[in-house]
Amino acid sequence: MMITLTEENYIKAIYHLGKQGSTTVSTNAIAQEMDTKASSVTDMVKKLSEKGYVDYKKYQGVSLTESGKAIAINVVRKHRLWEVFLVEKLNFSWDEIHEVAEQLEHIKSKKLISQLDAFLGYPTHDPHGDPIPDETGNIKKIDKILLSEVKEGNDCICVGVQDSSTEFLQYLDKNKIALGVNLKVLQREPFDNSIAIKIGDKELVISNLIANNLYVKVS
Amino acid sequence: MMITLTEENYIKAIYHLGKQGSTTVSTNAIAQEMDTKASSVTDMVKKLSEKGYVDYKKYQGVSLTESGKAIAINVVRKHRLWEVFLVEKLNFSWDEIHEVAEQLEHIKSKKLISQLDAFLGYPTHDPHGDPIPDETGNIKKIDKILLSEVKEGNDCICVGVQDSSTEFLQYLDKNKIALGVNLKVLQREPFDNSIAIKIGDKELVISNLIANNLYVKVS
DNA sequence: ATTAATTTTTAGACTAATCTAAATTTTATT
DNA sequence: AATAAAATTTAGATTAGTCTAAAAATTAAT
Numbered sequence: 416m417m418i419t420l421t422e423e424n425y426i427k428a429i430y431h432l433g434k435q436g437s438t439t440v441s442t443n444a445i446a447q448e449m450d451t452k453a454s455s456v457t458d459m460v461k462k463l464s465e466k467g468y469v470d471y472k473k474y475q476g477v478s479l480t481e482s483g484k485a486i487a488i489n490v491v492r493k494h495r496l497w498e499v500f501l502v503e504k505l506n507f508s509w510d511e512i513h514e515v516a517e518q519l520e521h522i523k524s525k526k527l528i529s530q531l532d533a534f535l536g537y538p539t540h541d542p543h544g545d546p547i548p549d550e551t552g553n554i555k556k557i558d559k560i561l562l563s564e565v566k567e568g569n570d571c572i573c574v575g576v577q578d579s580s581t582e583f584l585q586y587l588d589k590n591k592i593a594l595g596v597n598l599k600v601l602q603r604e605p606f607d608n609s610i611a612i613k614i615g616d617k618e619l620v621i622s623n624l625i626a627n628n629l630y631v632k633v634s
Numbered sequence: 635m636m637i638t639l640t641e642e643n644y645i646k647a648i649y650h651l652g653k654q655g656s657t658t659v660s661t662n663a664i665a666q667e668m669d670t671k672a673s674s675v676t677d678m679v680k681k682l683s684e685k686g687y688v689d690y691k692k693y694q695g696v697s698l699t700e701s702g703k704a705i706a707i708n709v710v711r712k713h714r715l716w717e718v719f720l721v722e723k724l725n726f727s728w729d730e731i732h733e734v735a736e737q738l739e740h741i742k743s744k745k746l747i748s749q750l751d752a753f754l755g756y757p758t759h760d761p762h763g764d765p766i767p768d769e770t771g772n773i774k775k776i777d778k779i780l781l782s783e784v785k786e787g788n789d790c791i792c793v794g795v796q797d798s799s800t801e802f803l804q805y806l807d808k809n810k811i812a813l814g815v816n817l818k819v820l821q822r823e824p825f826d827n828s829i830a831i832k833i834g835d836k837e838l839v840i841s842n843l844i845a846n847n848l849y850v851k852v853s
Numbered sequence: 854a855t856t857a858a859t860t861t862t863t864a865g866a867c868t869a870a871t872c873t874a875a876a877t878t879t880t881a882t883t
Numbered sequence: 884a885a886t887a888a889a890a891t892t893t894a895g896a897t898t899a900g901t902c903t904a905a906a907a908a909t910t911a912a913t
Contacts, residue, residue, distance in 0.1 A: 421870065442891055455871055457892055462869090474878055474891060505749035515743045524734045530724035640900065661861055674901050676862055681899090693861060693908055 416466060420521050423490055425449065425459050426468055429479055430487030435554075439476040485552055492548040494520035495541035496531050502542045503535065509542040510584035543584075544575025544594050544630060563608065563626035565600045565633060572597055575630035583628060590619060598631060635685060639740050642709055644668065644678050645687055648698055649706030654773075658695040704771055711767040713739035714760035715750055721761045722754065728761040729803035762803075763794025763813050763849060782827065782845035784819045784852060791816055794849035802847060809838060817850060 428448045432440045442460070446453040464471040468483035479487060497519040501507040507515075529550065532538075539555070540546055548554045559574050573596045576583065587593065591614060601618065602611040608623035647667045651659045661679070665672045683690040687702035698706060716738040720726040726734075748769065751757075758774070759765055767773045778793050792815045795802065806812065810833060820837065821830040827842035 419869080443889090451870095452872060453891065454873080454893080458870075501746075505746065505753055507745070507749070511745070515741070515746050518741045518743070519738075522734070522737045524737070526726070526730070527720075527724065527734050530726070534724055638899080662859095670900095671902060672861065673863080673903080677900075 418466075418486065421459070422463060422466075422468070423486065423521060425456075425463060426479065426483050426487050427490050429469065429477055430484065430491070433478060436479040436484040436487060439478045441476050445477070488548045488552045488554070490520050492550075492552075493522070493528055495545060495547040496528060496535065496538070498541045498543070499535050499538045499547070500531060508584075508588070510581045510588070512542065513579060540575075540594075542594070543579050544573075557632065559630040559632055561627055562598070562600075562610065562612075562621075562629040562631050563623060565610075565631060567600055567603055569633050570597065570599045571631035571633045573629065574632045577628040577630065583625075586625070587629075590621075591615065591617075592629070597634075637685075637687075637705065640678070641682060641685075641687070642705065642740060644675075644682060645698065645702050645706050646709050648688065648696055649703065649710070652697060655698040655703040655706060658697045660695050664696070707767045707771045707773070709739050711769075711771075712741070712747055714764060714766040715747060715754065715757070717760045717762070718754050718757045718766070719750060727803075727807070729800045729807070731761065732798060759794075759813075761813070762798050763792075776851065778849040778851055780846055781817070781819075781829065781831075781840075781848040781850050782842060784829075784850060786819055786822055788852050789816065789818045790850035790852045792848060793851045795847060796849065797847040802844075805844070806848075809840075810834065810836075811848070816853070 425445065428445055429440050430436045432438075432444050432448055442453050442456045445456045445460070449456070460469060460471050460477050463469045463477075463483070467480060468486065469477045469479055471477045494516045497516045498512045501512045501515060502509060532550075538547055544559075546554050546556055557574060561577070562571070562573075565571055573592060573594055575594070576587070592598075596614060599613040600610055601613055604610070604620075608626070609620055610623075610626050611618060611620050613619075644664065647664055648659050649655045651657075651663050651667055661672050661675045664675045664679070668675070679688060679690050679696050682688045682702070683696075686699060687705065688696045688698055690696045713735045716735045717731045720731045720734060721728060751769075757766055763778075765773050765775055776793060780796070781790070781792075784790055792811060792813055794813070795806070811817075815833060818832040819829055820832055823829070823839075827845075828839055829842075829845050830837060830839050832838075
């Protein structure tokens with residue numbers, strides 16, 4: 416049974432909203448994520464349910480079935496591999512890749528993806544630090560925490576972002592924050608939860624909003 | 635005005651049928667090329683006409699306008715660049731690329747294509763020997779002729795194929811015929827128009843059908 | 854130059870995906 | 884527990900693309 420591009424996008428949205436497909440997701444949340452109306456979501460969710468991709472009970476929200484989850488993970492895999500390709504091979508910057516990867520992720524060819532994976536050297540993470548599922552759908556997650564949770568005095572290394580918006584990524588670029596960069600938390604300001612960090616030999620004060628969208632690993 | 639994937643495919647079909655968009659094309663021919671019904675073609679052609687991509691008079695066939703031709707050439711450019719990518723970077727063989735390139739050709743991103751072009755080293759021809767239009771839509775054509783037209787005793791070099799079907803390309807592979815390979819026409823058989831050729835140090839008799847689908851340049 | 858065959862177009866219907874507006878169910882609040 | 888608010892679903896309409904069957908135009912053949 417053929418899956419359409421739209422169905423694939425709904426499944427992906429449900430996956431992301433449901434934290435890797437484990438939680439139940441509301442109609443409204445999907446509508447917001449997909450930039451569409453709740454009534455459209457209801458229609459589509461019924462269809463996905465008939466096709467066996469989601470579990471759905473009226474008024475009770477949706478969750479992915481195993482087959483739905485497998486589809487979602489495969490789309491995520493394709494999306495992230497293409498992102499690596501765009502950055503590593505075509506010199507895109509990390510704030511330019513999302514839109515294009517949204518299109519590329521729907522290309523259907525098993526061989527294309529396995530060859531691309533090999534061509535890129537079997538990358539484990541995309542340019543935003545998110546893990547790339549392997550061919551069997553396995554995702555190995557690293558133990559990352561938000562920068563906002565790091566204690567004063569601790570050294571850490573930047574491993575990912577929570578928000579992948581152009582604005583946020585360009586802020587990071589401007590301040591020379593990139594994946595792999597070392598940071599030290601100098602001081603936390605309780606009043607507004609801002610944090611003073613040392614990056615390279617420079618000091619920088621970042622807001623709580625920023626610190627809440629940056630993943631690090633304490634070293 | 636946004637152009638849909640389907641519209642793009644119709645424009646491409648009209649371009650190919652009309653020999654690079656110069657000739658008028660019939661409704662039935664388009665229907666056959668697109669594997670759809672003539673009535674569907676009429677509907678679509680009306681829409682394309684309203685949008686200014688084709689000139690159309692009832693019962694008189696269709697031809698591309700300048701803007702339609704520009705769209706077609708751009709799709710062709712993308713298709714052929716992706717084919718080069720698949721063969722050169724992802725180790726596809728030339729009989730496996732068409733289907734995937736059919737999907738990739740619709741990805742919309744100016745930067746993607748210009749970067750891909752650069753990444754591939756600005757190739758001038760795709761793996762089937764067809765020329766790749768440049769960014770401005772310019773196509774430089776080489777003076778190729780069909781192998782069936784080569785005189786006895788002449789040496790030539792294989793530069794392209796007319797038919798890109800899997801079956802034909804696999805026949806060529808099997809017989810070690812590839813782009814760039816030198817051939818010599820030993821003898822032409824008038825009875826069935828078959829041709830005896832020398833390829834490397836081997837002799838091979840090929841049918842007229844084969845010779846009519848292989849482009850060469852006399853050297 | 855009629856008639857026959859073929860091609861093309863029209864008319865009307867169908868599916869996928871969407872929308873608005875109204876109805877229903879659930880959740881929150883008094 | 885009753886009512887108000889919010890979320891969700893239904894009903895009915897719309898658009899893009901397609902289809903079948905019938906009508907109209909063109910081309911071919913007698």
